[in-house]
Amino acid sequence: MVSPIFPTNIEKRERLDPYELKNKKIREENKNKQVSRKNDYKNLLTSPRINAHIILVYENEIELDKAIAYYINEGLNRGQLCIHATTNLKNKGYIENWSTSIANFDNNIQEGNLLLVDLTSFYIESMVGNLDSFKKLRDETVQRLNNDGNRKDKHIRLTADCATLLLKNKHFDECIHLENWWHMKPFEGSYLCPYPKSFINNYLYVAYMKRIFHSHDVVIDSDGKLHPEYLVS
Incomplete structure:
Protein backbone atom coordinates (compact mmCIF):
# COMPACT_ATOMS: atom_id res chain seq x y z
CA MET A 1 0.00 0.00 0.00
CA VAL A 2 1.34 3.42 -0.98
CA SER A 3 1.33 6.09 1.71
CA PRO A 4 -0.88 9.04 0.74
CA ILE A 5 1.73 11.42 2.23
CA PHE A 6 4.25 10.81 -0.58
CA PRO A 7 3.11 11.15 -4.20
CA THR A 8 3.71 8.24 -6.53
CA ASN A 9 5.84 8.64 -9.67
CA ILE A 10 2.66 8.86 -11.72
CA GLU A 11 1.34 11.68 -9.51
CA LYS A 12 4.69 13.52 -9.82
CA ARG A 13 4.52 13.41 -13.61
CA GLU A 14 0.95 14.68 -13.55
CA ARG A 15 1.96 17.63 -11.36
CA LEU A 16 4.69 18.78 -13.74
CA ASP A 17 3.46 21.69 -15.81
CA PRO A 18 3.74 21.48 -19.62
CA TYR A 19 6.68 23.93 -19.70
CA GLU A 20 8.69 21.80 -17.25
CA LEU A 21 7.86 18.62 -19.15
CA LYS A 22 9.03 20.23 -22.40
CA ASN A 23 12.34 21.33 -20.84
CA LYS A 24 12.89 17.86 -19.39
CA LYS A 25 12.35 16.31 -22.81
CA ILE A 26 14.82 18.73 -24.41
CA ARG A 27 17.45 17.93 -21.76
CA GLU A 28 17.05 14.20 -22.38
CA GLU A 29 17.34 14.65 -26.16
CA ASN A 30 20.48 16.77 -25.78
CA LYS A 31 22.00 14.18 -23.48
CA ASN A 32 21.34 11.44 -26.02
CA LYS A 33 22.90 13.55 -28.78
CA GLN A 34 26.02 14.11 -26.65
CA VAL A 35 26.39 10.39 -26.03
CA SER A 36 25.94 9.65 -29.73
CA ARG A 37 28.47 12.33 -30.69
CA LYS A 38 30.95 10.99 -28.17
CA ASN A 39 30.65 7.48 -29.62
CA ASP A 40 31.18 8.82 -33.15
CA TYR A 41 34.38 10.58 -32.14
CA LYS A 42 35.65 7.58 -30.20
CA ASN A 43 36.07 5.64 -33.45
CA LEU A 44 37.46 8.36 -35.70
CA LEU A 45 40.37 6.22 -36.92
CA THR A 46 37.94 3.39 -37.62
CA SER A 47 34.95 5.30 -39.01
CA PRO A 48 35.83 8.94 -39.70
Whole structure:
Protein backbone atom coordinates (compact mmCIF):
# COMPACT_ATOMS: atom_id res chain seq x y z
CA MET A 1 0.00 0.00 0.00
CA VAL A 2 1.34 3.42 -0.98
CA SER A 3 1.33 6.09 1.71
CA PRO A 4 -0.88 9.04 0.74
CA ILE A 5 1.73 11.42 2.23
CA PHE A 6 4.25 10.81 -0.58
CA PRO A 7 3.11 11.15 -4.20
CA THR A 8 3.71 8.24 -6.53
CA ASN A 9 5.84 8.64 -9.67
CA ILE A 10 2.66 8.86 -11.72
CA GLU A 11 1.34 11.68 -9.51
CA LYS A 12 4.69 13.52 -9.82
CA ARG A 13 4.52 13.41 -13.61
CA GLU A 14 0.95 14.68 -13.55
CA ARG A 15 1.96 17.63 -11.36
CA LEU A 16 4.69 18.78 -13.74
CA ASP A 17 3.46 21.69 -15.81
CA PRO A 18 3.74 21.48 -19.62
CA TYR A 19 6.68 23.93 -19.70
CA GLU A 20 8.69 21.80 -17.25
CA LEU A 21 7.86 18.62 -19.15
CA LYS A 22 9.03 20.23 -22.40
CA ASN A 23 12.34 21.33 -20.84
CA LYS A 24 12.89 17.86 -19.39
CA LYS A 25 12.35 16.31 -22.81
CA ILE A 26 14.82 18.73 -24.41
CA ARG A 27 17.45 17.93 -21.76
CA GLU A 28 17.05 14.20 -22.38
CA GLU A 29 17.34 14.65 -26.16
CA ASN A 30 20.48 16.77 -25.78
CA LYS A 31 22.00 14.18 -23.48
CA ASN A 32 21.34 11.44 -26.02
CA LYS A 33 22.90 13.55 -28.78
CA GLN A 34 26.02 14.11 -26.65
CA VAL A 35 26.39 10.39 -26.03
CA SER A 36 25.94 9.65 -29.73
CA ARG A 37 28.47 12.33 -30.69
CA LYS A 38 30.95 10.99 -28.17
CA ASN A 39 30.65 7.48 -29.62
CA ASP A 40 31.18 8.82 -33.15
CA TYR A 41 34.38 10.58 -32.14
CA LYS A 42 35.65 7.58 -30.20
CA ASN A 43 36.07 5.64 -33.45
CA LEU A 44 37.46 8.36 -35.70
CA LEU A 45 40.37 6.22 -36.92
CA THR A 46 37.94 3.39 -37.62
CA SER A 47 34.95 5.30 -39.01
CA PRO A 48 35.83 8.94 -39.70
CA ARG A 49 32.91 11.18 -40.56
CA ILE A 50 32.56 12.38 -44.15
CA ASN A 51 34.77 15.44 -44.72
CA ALA A 52 36.36 15.18 -41.27
CA HIS A 53 39.61 17.15 -41.18
CA ILE A 54 41.50 15.47 -38.35
CA ILE A 55 44.68 16.27 -36.45
CA LEU A 56 46.48 13.21 -35.14
CA VAL A 57 48.70 14.10 -32.18
CA TYR A 58 51.44 11.50 -31.66
CA GLU A 59 54.32 10.88 -29.27
CA ASN A 60 56.84 9.17 -31.57
CA GLU A 61 57.28 7.78 -35.09
CA ILE A 62 56.41 4.21 -34.12
CA GLU A 63 53.12 5.36 -32.63
CA LEU A 64 52.44 7.47 -35.74
CA ASP A 65 53.12 4.64 -38.21
CA LYS A 66 50.82 2.29 -36.29
CA ALA A 67 47.98 4.83 -36.21
CA ILE A 68 48.26 5.61 -39.93
CA ALA A 69 48.42 1.90 -40.80
CA TYR A 70 45.29 1.28 -38.72
CA TYR A 71 43.44 4.15 -40.42
CA ILE A 72 44.47 2.90 -43.88
CA ASN A 73 43.69 -0.76 -43.15
CA GLU A 74 40.19 0.14 -41.97
CA GLY A 75 39.60 2.00 -45.21
CA LEU A 76 40.90 -0.86 -47.35
CA ASN A 77 38.65 -3.29 -45.48
CA ARG A 78 35.67 -1.14 -46.43
CA GLY A 79 36.67 -0.95 -50.08
CA GLN A 80 37.60 2.73 -49.85
CA LEU A 81 40.29 4.48 -51.86
CA CYS A 82 43.22 5.24 -49.53
CA ILE A 83 46.06 7.71 -50.14
CA HIS A 84 49.24 7.80 -48.09
CA ALA A 85 51.00 11.03 -49.05
CA THR A 86 54.28 11.64 -47.27
CA THR A 87 57.64 13.36 -47.51
CA ASN A 88 59.21 10.18 -46.11
CA LEU A 89 58.51 8.02 -49.14
CA LYS A 90 62.10 8.00 -50.40
CA ASN A 91 63.69 7.63 -46.98
CA LYS A 92 65.71 4.43 -46.77
CA GLY A 93 63.68 1.56 -45.39
CA TYR A 94 60.51 3.61 -44.79
CA ILE A 95 58.13 1.81 -47.16
CA GLU A 96 59.74 -1.56 -46.50
CA ASN A 97 58.94 -1.19 -42.80
CA TRP A 98 55.59 0.58 -43.05
CA SER A 99 54.20 -1.76 -45.72
CA THR A 100 54.46 -4.76 -43.39
CA SER A 101 51.63 -3.20 -41.35
CA ILE A 102 49.29 -2.94 -44.35
CA ALA A 103 47.06 -5.88 -45.24
CA ASN A 104 47.75 -7.28 -48.73
CA PHE A 105 50.02 -4.32 -49.44
CA ASP A 106 51.22 -5.40 -52.91
CA ASN A 107 47.75 -6.38 -54.12
CA ASN A 108 46.18 -3.16 -52.89
CA ILE A 109 48.87 -1.13 -54.65
CA GLN A 110 48.46 -3.06 -57.91
CA GLU A 111 44.67 -2.85 -57.82
CA GLY A 112 44.71 0.89 -57.14
CA ASN A 113 43.11 0.67 -53.71
CA LEU A 114 46.14 2.26 -52.04
CA LEU A 115 48.02 5.17 -53.60
CA LEU A 116 51.45 6.28 -52.38
CA VAL A 117 52.30 9.91 -53.09
CA ASP A 118 55.78 11.38 -52.72
CA LEU A 119 55.27 14.88 -51.28
CA THR A 120 58.87 16.04 -51.69
CA SER A 121 58.17 18.21 -54.74
CA PHE A 122 54.85 19.31 -53.21
CA TYR A 123 56.76 20.53 -50.17
CA ILE A 124 59.24 22.56 -52.22
CA GLU A 125 56.43 24.26 -54.12
CA SER A 126 54.38 24.92 -50.99
CA MET A 127 57.33 26.72 -49.39
CA VAL A 128 56.47 29.63 -51.69
CA GLY A 129 52.71 29.18 -51.33
CA ASN A 130 52.26 27.21 -54.55
CA LEU A 131 49.58 24.52 -54.12
CA ASP A 132 49.23 23.58 -57.80
CA SER A 133 50.50 20.02 -57.17
CA PHE A 134 47.91 19.50 -54.46
CA LYS A 135 45.17 20.75 -56.77
CA LYS A 136 46.39 18.36 -59.47
CA LEU A 137 46.34 15.50 -56.96
CA ARG A 138 42.78 16.47 -56.05
CA ASP A 139 41.66 16.46 -59.69
CA GLU A 140 43.35 13.14 -60.48
CA THR A 141 41.92 11.52 -57.35
CA VAL A 142 38.36 12.64 -58.09
CA GLN A 143 38.67 11.51 -61.69
CA ARG A 144 40.07 8.14 -60.64
CA LEU A 145 37.14 7.63 -58.27
CA ASN A 146 34.56 8.72 -60.86
CA ASN A 147 36.02 6.29 -63.39
CA ASP A 148 35.90 3.40 -60.94
CA GLY A 149 32.39 2.06 -61.33
CA ASN A 150 33.09 -0.99 -59.16
CA ARG A 151 33.92 1.00 -56.02
CA LYS A 152 30.70 1.32 -54.05
CA ASP A 153 32.11 3.26 -51.10
CA LYS A 154 33.21 6.66 -52.42
CA HIS A 155 34.83 7.79 -49.18
CA ILE A 156 38.51 8.71 -49.74
CA ARG A 157 40.95 8.35 -46.85
CA LEU A 158 43.98 10.62 -47.02
CA THR A 159 47.02 11.01 -44.81
CA ALA A 160 49.42 13.86 -45.56
CA ASP A 161 52.40 15.27 -43.66
CA CYS A 162 53.56 18.15 -45.89
CA ALA A 163 52.06 20.78 -43.58
CA THR A 164 53.78 19.09 -40.64
CA LEU A 165 57.19 19.48 -42.29
CA LEU A 166 56.43 23.10 -43.19
CA LEU A 167 55.71 23.83 -39.53
CA LYS A 168 58.76 21.90 -38.34
CA ASN A 169 60.99 23.98 -40.62
CA LYS A 170 59.31 27.20 -39.49
CA HIS A 171 57.41 27.95 -42.68
CA PHE A 172 54.53 28.96 -40.46
CA ASP A 173 52.33 30.96 -42.83
CA GLU A 174 52.79 28.41 -45.61
CA CYS A 175 51.74 25.61 -43.26
CA ILE A 176 48.56 27.44 -42.29
CA HIS A 177 47.89 28.29 -45.93
CA LEU A 178 48.03 24.60 -46.84
CA GLU A 179 45.89 23.49 -43.88
CA ASN A 180 43.27 26.12 -44.76
CA TRP A 181 43.17 24.69 -48.29
CA TRP A 182 42.65 21.16 -46.96
CA HIS A 183 39.92 22.52 -44.69
CA MET A 184 37.90 23.50 -47.76
CA LYS A 185 37.47 19.70 -48.20
CA PRO A 186 38.56 19.38 -51.86
CA PHE A 187 36.99 15.90 -52.16
CA GLU A 188 34.55 13.74 -50.22
CA GLY A 189 36.38 11.75 -47.59
CA SER A 190 38.50 12.22 -44.48
CA TYR A 191 41.84 13.94 -43.99
CA LEU A 192 44.36 12.84 -41.36
CA CYS A 193 47.10 15.35 -40.54
CA PRO A 194 49.82 14.19 -38.10
CA TYR A 195 51.54 16.58 -35.68
CA PRO A 196 54.02 15.61 -32.94
CA LYS A 197 52.82 16.34 -29.43
CA SER A 198 56.14 18.08 -28.70
CA PHE A 199 55.02 21.00 -30.91
CA ILE A 200 52.06 21.82 -28.67
CA ASN A 201 54.06 23.14 -25.71
CA ASN A 202 57.08 24.39 -27.66
CA TYR A 203 57.16 28.19 -27.50
CA LEU A 204 58.34 28.35 -31.13
CA TYR A 205 55.21 26.59 -32.37
CA VAL A 206 52.49 27.07 -29.76
CA ALA A 207 50.84 30.16 -31.27
CA TYR A 208 50.72 28.58 -34.73
CA MET A 209 49.51 25.24 -33.37
CA LYS A 210 46.48 27.04 -31.94
CA ARG A 211 45.70 28.42 -35.39
CA ILE A 212 46.24 25.00 -36.94
CA PHE A 213 43.91 23.35 -34.42
CA HIS A 214 41.16 25.77 -35.41
CA SER A 215 41.53 24.91 -39.10
CA HIS A 216 40.58 21.30 -38.27
CA ASP A 217 37.37 19.66 -37.11
CA VAL A 218 38.73 17.37 -34.39
CA VAL A 219 41.96 16.44 -32.61
CA ILE A 220 42.71 12.83 -31.67
CA ASP A 221 45.62 10.81 -30.33
CA SER A 222 47.07 7.64 -31.83
CA ASP A 223 44.38 5.54 -30.11
CA GLY A 224 41.62 7.52 -31.79
CA LYS A 225 40.68 9.25 -28.52
CA LEU A 226 39.16 12.70 -28.93
CA HIS A 227 40.94 15.71 -27.36
CA PRO A 228 38.50 18.64 -27.51
CA GLU A 229 40.64 20.67 -25.08
CA TYR A 230 43.00 21.60 -27.93
CA LEU A 231 40.15 23.30 -29.78
CA VAL A 232 39.16 25.47 -26.79
CA SER A 233 41.20 28.67 -26.73
